[in-house]
Amino acid sequence: MSVSKVAIIGASGYVGAELVGLLTRHPYVSLRDLVVSEHSDSDARPFSELHARWQGICDVPLQSFSRQWFDSAVVDLDAVFLATPHEFAATWAGEFLVHGVKVFDLSAAFRLNSPDLYINHYGFEHQYPKLLKEACYGLAEWLHEDVTEQTLFALPGCYPTASLLALKPLAHCQLNQSGLIVVNGTSGVSGAGRNANLATSFNEVSLRPYQILQHRHQPEISQEAGAPVVFNPHLAPFKRGLLATVTLQLKSHVSEQDVTQAYANAYDKTPLVRLKKQWPQIDDVTFTPFADLHWQFDDLSKTLVVCVAIDNLLKGAASQAVQCFNLSLGLPSEFSLITDNWQAVTDPKGVALA
Ligand SMILES: NC(=O)C1=CN([C@@H]2O[C@H](COP(=O)(O)OP(=O)(O)OC[C@H]3O[C@@H](n4cnc5c(N)ncnc54)[C@H](OP(=O)(O)O)[C@@H]3O)[C@@H](O)[C@H]2O)C=CC1
Numbered sequence: 334m335s336v337s338k339v340a341i342i343g344a345s346g347y348v349g350a351e352l353v354g355l356l357t358r359h360p361y362v363s364l365r366d367l368v369v370s371e372h373s374d375s376d377a378r379p380f381s382e383l384h385a386r387w388q389g390i391c392d393v394p395l396q397s398f399s400r401q402w403f404d405s406a407v408v409d410l411d412a413v414f415l416a417t418p419h420e421f422a423a424t425w426a427g428e429f430l431v432h433g434v435k436v437f438d439l440s441a442a443f444r445l446n447s448p449d450l451y452i453n454h455y456g457f458e459h460q461y462p463k464l465l466k467e468a469c470y471g472l473a474e475w476l477h478e479d480v481t482e483q484t485l486f487a488l489p490g491c492y493p494t495a496s497l498l499a500l501k502p503l504a505h506c507q508l509n510q511s512g513l514i515v516v517n518g519t520s521g522v523s524g525a526g527r528n529a530n531l532a533t534s535f536n537e538v539s540l541r542p543y544q545i546l547q548h549r550h551q552p553e554i555s556q557e558a559g560a561p562v563v564f565n566p567h568l569a570p571f572k573r574g575l576l577a578t579v580t581l582q583l584k585s586h587v588s589e590q591d592v593t594q595a596y597a598n599a600y601d602k603t604p605l606v607r608l609k610k611q612w613p614q615i616d617d618v619t620f621t622p623f624a625d626l627h628w629q630f631d632d633l634s635k636t637l638v639v640c641v642a643i644d645n646l647l648k649g650a651a652s653q654a655v656q657c658f659n660l661s662l663g664l665p666s667e668f669s670l671i672t673d674n675w676q677a678v679t680d681p682k683g684v685a686l687a
């Protein structure tokens with residue numbers, strides 16, 4: 334298999350940095366350009382100066398995005414990862430596609446089917462409804478068809494990833510009733526990105542709900558689950574990790590065995606989703622590409638509670654993008670993501686990569 338020439342736009346951000354870490358050690362990737370915003374303070378600084386975890390692993394200088402950069406780089410790229418604001422990705426994805434460059438978009442620019450939803454939820458008018466139709470929603474464990482011909486991957490949001498991993502097996506087996514589905518999500522502060530902001534500064538953050546009944550991930554979860562959901566996000570005072578707890582009513586004939594079967598069928602052969610015997614916890618998944626899932630069923634009331642924990646920056650963003658990239662090359666989705674010594678690969682002090 335030939336090596337893909339890859340650029341990351343948004344490489345100075347939290348998600349971009351995780352992508353750099355994962356793609357640096359991917360055997361079929363040649364990382365060509367690490368790009369930041371047009372007038373960025375980070376221009377020309379070594380990547381590892383911003384993210385010291387990767388010193389000695391990736392010391393490549395960052396470069397600013399510009400039309401000039403685009404024109405010279407695009408002719409020699411096979412794939413681009415967009416870890417940028419949504420509107421930037423919406424504007425530029427099509428330009429890369431025209432030049433035959435595969436796009437892995439980690440923003441929300443191509444996640445929603447209806448262009449009308451973008452004004453309300455993202456504050457800009459979507460100019461590319463045709464691309465919205467063509468985009469492949471990249472919830473990796475649910476990409477069962479051949480995606481080697483896909484050129485635009487819309488990576489799910491972090492809350493939708495955790496919520497949908499819980500909901501999809503039930504919808505697939507038609508176990509859920511048409512009643513209320515409630516998703517309670519709790520995210521660490523890195524979910525809000527790297528830019529300084531009073532609401533996410535250390536002294537300000539306490540566990541609390543936010544954007545109740547108006548969060549932009551509600552339509553995304555509903556769209557992909559095929560059912561309306563109520564989504565209650567919470568911000569918590571830890572750096573990374575996310576937990577979604579989903580409560581719903583199953584049909585009157587459903588048994589515990591049916592639920593076991595639905596999750597086993599969905600995830601017995603997907604090594605990055607781990608069915609747990611106890612409730613998942615964030616510490617077990619941070620700095621890893623895994624999603625940990627556990628559920629409890631009350632047969633009398635037919636109430637099911639499912640909980641999924643992920644690292645918002647990895648399974649909720651960068652490692653899931655690498656899963657989609659792998660699938661687009663015809664590789665197993667977990668390729669290069671599970672190592673014998675995962676801790677060594679992600680050690681915050683910068684232990685050399687395996
Ligand atoms: N944080 C999370 O948990 C998750 C985030 N996402 C999505 O991933 C994307 C990146 O998020 P995150 O890493 O958290 O954000 P950050 O704010 O940490 O990083 C944003 C990056 O985008 C760059 N950027 C900003 N504006 C532009 C522009 N106009 N042109 C080119 N590059 C630009 C920034 O460069 P500079 O340094 O120059 O400003 C920076 O590298 C967002 O769309 C987010 O919604 C998806 C899943 C999870």
Ligand SMILES: CC(=O)N[C@@H](CCC(=O)OP(=O)(O)O)C(=O)O
Nearest residue numbers: 441490491492520521522524525
């Ligand atoms: C804590 C926090 O602020 N989280 C972000 C979600 C981050 C994310 O993954 O969402 P996108 O991929 O859609 O950007 C939020 O609530 O908007």
